[in-house]
Amino acid sequence: MQITKREFLAATAALALAGSIRPANAATAINYWHHFTSQSEMAGLLKIIELFGKAHPGVTVTQESIPNSEYMAKVSSAVVAGGRPDTGMVIAERFADLTAMGALTDITKRVNAWKGRANLPENRWTGMSQDGAVYAVPAYAFVDWMYYRKDYFEEAGLAGPPKTLDEFVTACRKLTNPAKGRYAFGMRGGAGAFKYVIDMIESFGSPIVKNGQAAIDKAAAVEAVSFYSSLFLKEKVVPPSTPNDSYRQIMEGFRTGQTAMIWHHTGSLIEISAALKAGEQFATAPMPAGPKAHIARVAYAGNGIMKDDNVDAAWDWISFWGETDAAIALLEATGYFPASTAALEDRRIKSNPVYQAASKTLEFGRLPNSFVGAAGWSENVVNPAFQSVLTGQLTPVQAVDRMIEGLEAALR
Amino acid sequence: MATLSINRIRKSYGALDVLHGIDVDLEDGGFLVLLGPSGCGKSTLLNIIAGLDEPSAGDIAIAGRSVTALPPKDRNIAMVFQSYALYPTMSVERNIGFGLEMRGVPEQQRKAEIRKAAEMLQIGHLLDRLPANLSGGQRQRVAMGRAIVRNPDLFLFDEPLSNLDAKLRVEMRTEIKRLHERLGTSIVYVTHDQIEAMTLATKVAVMKGGYVQQLADPRTIYERPANMFVAGFIGSPAMNFIRGKLLSDSAGARFTSEGVIVSLGGPGGANGTRECVLGVRPEELKVVEMEDASLEGVIDVVEPTGPDTMVTAIVGNQAVIARAEPRFQGRRGDQIRFRVDPSSINLFDAKTEARIDVGDASLIRPIHENGFS
Amino acid sequence: MxxxxxxxxxxxxxxxxxxxxxxxxxxxxxxxxxxxxxxxxxxxxxxxxxxxxxVREMRLTRPGLNGWVGMKHYVAMMSDRVFWISLKNTAIWVTAAIAIEVTLGFVAAVALNRNLPGTKLFGVLILLPYFLPNVVAGHMWALLLDPRLGVINDLLVRIGILSTYKAWFADPATALAATILVEAWHGFPFFALLFLAGLKGIPEDLYKAAAVDGAGPVRQFRLITVPMLKTVIAAAVILRVISLVNSPDLLLVLTGGGPGNATQVLSLYAFQTAYREFNFGYAGALSVVMFILLMLFATIYIRLTHVTKE
Known part of the structure; x- marks a missing residue:
């Protein structure tokens, strides 16, 4: 048989057309960007997708995992150059930037008409709203707390975890023994250090932003930075590698027994429990209170709609995360704290002593600072300025000056 | 006194023997050509003489002293390479004087030597140029200049003309011969070109497979090759080889093959016969009419070259080529006859391919020995 | 039909x-x-x-500010402390990394050119670092140099050079040097490969001639090897400078520019300005400055090395 070129082309075109028509007859497909990367996070996500598939057979979800550090770069590129996903994960710290660049769709009407709203009290929505409009459905929360080595504390004759920063320093001195390679506190000085620097500044009584204006109280901030950096510079109760230590390093330090305390949030519980025995080797406690304020963050994370093409299916998907089944699935896989009050009543939380510190923190915890430019200022100004204090290149006064200067520029 | 003595030089790379005990002496002022096809070991031998390669065994002596243990620079030799090997960043002048510079010759004297050598090679006007801006012939002259200024005991030439075009090659060949006669320094010269060997050498070592096949003056190599390899390698067109039998009886010794009878005259010694190969150079095949013909055949190809006409003929079932008169009139298919002067022929043993000296008493073996019936 | x-x-x-x-x-x-x-x-x-x-204001988080601002970003850059630090660090980073890479590349190429037994395998091994993506190499070295678990710290303590484990990336005095070493390790096979190709192209006869003339290994290297490789060296250096100036990935993985901007370079600064502050206008201006500096470098360098002649 001989096929002419024209016949061949026609056949190819027909096949291609047939291929492109087929999906239209099948379920609505939406995609979802998130920054879950660990094995437990992926297991939780896949479980939620499976549950969602059963509840909404007409919608298929394609998930795409983006490393946390790349997430905003990818989203902002998509906003500028096109290629937005239907839906995406939204964490509280990034909410302001995401709404400012117009990455999220206003879903107020749908939220108000949603029955699942009853399980999510008003404070869950604060971090997902702006000027009265809601842009994302809360799904889970990261509650800041402290992990400490119970066995080290007992060994050092300490009755319990420190409740204030004063007690914290006292405990630190007792727990540190450089000869044994042991340090009291795994301070984060590398990427992400800004988080606790800002917490310290607020603990010492200085606000960050008020009514959209820079509001740092210089004296209080200097005091805070001096105190926090003294743990490294003067007290030497943190590892010498502190200026470059970020999440990975402080985790390794704690898991391998180099450090006795670290500050992080509920999200790392599974990882630490895998290395150390809960209740025997390690326990959790609320963050120590500062002289002026008791600061610990409760950061709700949720999901928003980023593209209007399949908005109904997208809504089904993001609201599903707020329902109890999904929250429990995620809790089981990752230990992430549910946003839904219904899920919080689950016995896995009620009966687990480790979670008591988190439940207590929920009573006083604050939302993270959320203003446009917060991420840039935190990472590009606060981080290097604080590192420079640790490495002796700047005094706390100079560092605070830079932070104020940078904050003013960011808000301008 | 010999300028160069090569004594029992062996070279092997692992299990592979490249040179199997080479012995060559070169007299003072002589011109030794190492001739052979690629892979025969001639370049390895040259590198060993230069000290660029180490022999596995044996000894090299230059100007009466053993240099086997000395590095190249201490052997008082100068070398010219096929690729010219000029230093690309240096001017012609510095290239020529580089060996002197390395030996700490004062600049004044160096300049004078360079000028002298450059004049001799007619490259005095090129001294400021870089090698990249020279033609092939000019580069070759610079390379020779670099050797000459050193005034060494021995010049080594490694296929120096191979990269030149045909016309330049002839020109430079003459130049080298003139240079040798003028300087009187001994030369070892490696080439695969038999014309260069014939024109330049006072002594030729024909090499193959790591052995010297024959070491002799060019005339001898040409007229009395030691074996079929040498015979075939030297001369263009190559020597004709005709397979046949050597017969000896009361009528005398003669070589016969289909369409060939060459009487070798003289008393034939013992009666007998022997398988052998007749070697005859194309110019020794004289076209004749009827009488005295040694070979009879049919013309296959006629190729006029100008000074000669090359005639290929089929004799029996073997092709021979003859150098005929320029005005030769024969045509393809014509009958042709050649006469051969018995004194100009070579005979080789069919099996060993070694030369058989005509008139040698041991020429003919008894019949029963070679099973002839 | x-x-x-x-x-x-x-x-x-x-x-x-x-x-x-x-x-x-x-x-x-x-x-x-x-x-x-x-x-x-x-x-x-x-x-x-x-x-x-x-020359525009383009901050994703401030859609209202879009518009022409002329040279505003460039003027701001002149008084931007971090810009000057980054410029200085970029110069140090590129110069030092290239110097080490050229040296190591040359040594490796000369060794590989010897055709000794085993050089084939060695040749593949030497290229391995270059096959690793920068990010992978970064994480690997972060672990090797880790202040808690690092093998290198352990070795240095064992042979007595260090008394305790050192946090290489936490000290501004060693952070840049440490990242340069990692970059050099990662990049030298590029030079080794190009130099090897160049060395193969140098006629053996040149070295023989030099040996007969009496030039030792050092002179042979200076008078034959270097000049014959000039074009290759020039091309390789330009390519490598461009790739070093433009790729912040290794620093992003190892230090994120810290501690306290000690390892901040222009490309990383532009990247962070664009993707952390979403200030694409200023990031664009930083990139334009990088572009112009690279063009200037390439032009001057090519002039100086005369590679386009002949």
């Missing part, structure tokens, strides 16, 4: 026209056309767009 026959008879078929066209000088332009379009799309357009946004 019949159609084919017709085609060969009729001189005006499309194939014939194409054939005729291929005989003209327009053919060359026709063949260049697709790659030209591609170049315009993926190189020229983004470059021009970069120039354009560098």
């Amino acid at each position: 019949r159609r084919d026959h017709m085609k060969s008879v009729l001189p005006r078929g499309p194939i014939t026209l194409l054939g005729n066209l291929s005989e003209t000088r327009y053919w060359v332009y026709l063949l260049l056309f697709p790659s030209l379009i591609l170049l315009l799309l993926v190189v020229a357009y983004p470059t021009l767009y970069g120039f354009v946004i560098s």
